[in-house]
Amino acid sequence: MRRVVLVLGTFALVTAACSRPSGPVTAPLPSSVPPPVTVTSAAPALPPEPQPVAAGPCPYLATDFVADANGQRVSKVKLSADRPHPACFFYDLAGKPQLTVRVYVGEPAVATALVDHAAPVDTSNPATEPPGWQGGYLQTGGGAVYAVAKQGVAIVVTTDQMQTVKARTVAKQAISALGLY
DSSP states (O other): OHHHHHHHHHHHHHHHHHHSOSSOOOOOOOOOSOOOOOOOOOOOOOOOOOOOOEEOOOSSSOHHHHHHHHTSOOOEEEEOSOSSSOOEEEEOTTSOEEEEEEEEESOHHHHHHHHHHHSOTTTSEEEOOSTTOEEEEEEETTEEEEEEEETTEEEEEEESSSOHHHHHHHHHHHHHHTTOO
């Protein structure tokens, strides 16, 4: 009888050993740490594009300066309804916009987003003038853009000229005239 018990006991051990999964046995880890949560902040809402609504001189850029800097005579100037700093639209002799200057003062995230919208960081050259300002510049299908921001201020200059230096020159003058250094 002893042999039967011994044989049955051995059989039970062999059967149990064969039914185990192969490889190391690990106990599941307690989930005391919650899984990481990815928080993405929504991009700030951009203000609407400024529209020319009234004729008049640009309060922060002289027409003669713009004509010299952009290399074209200016036939008329229009302003947006934005306050306190309207966007200025300078037109060529054929009546087409040749240069536009947009000034935004407000939330830093919106200023940065406006600059990135005008001169996307992934596709533009880095702009660092005037000192302390950050942004980008690039040629576009119809000209060039120079866009920079500092804290909660953004300046975006678009021109129908292919030379970005013209837009940069106007941007620096606008910043200086507005006392935004």
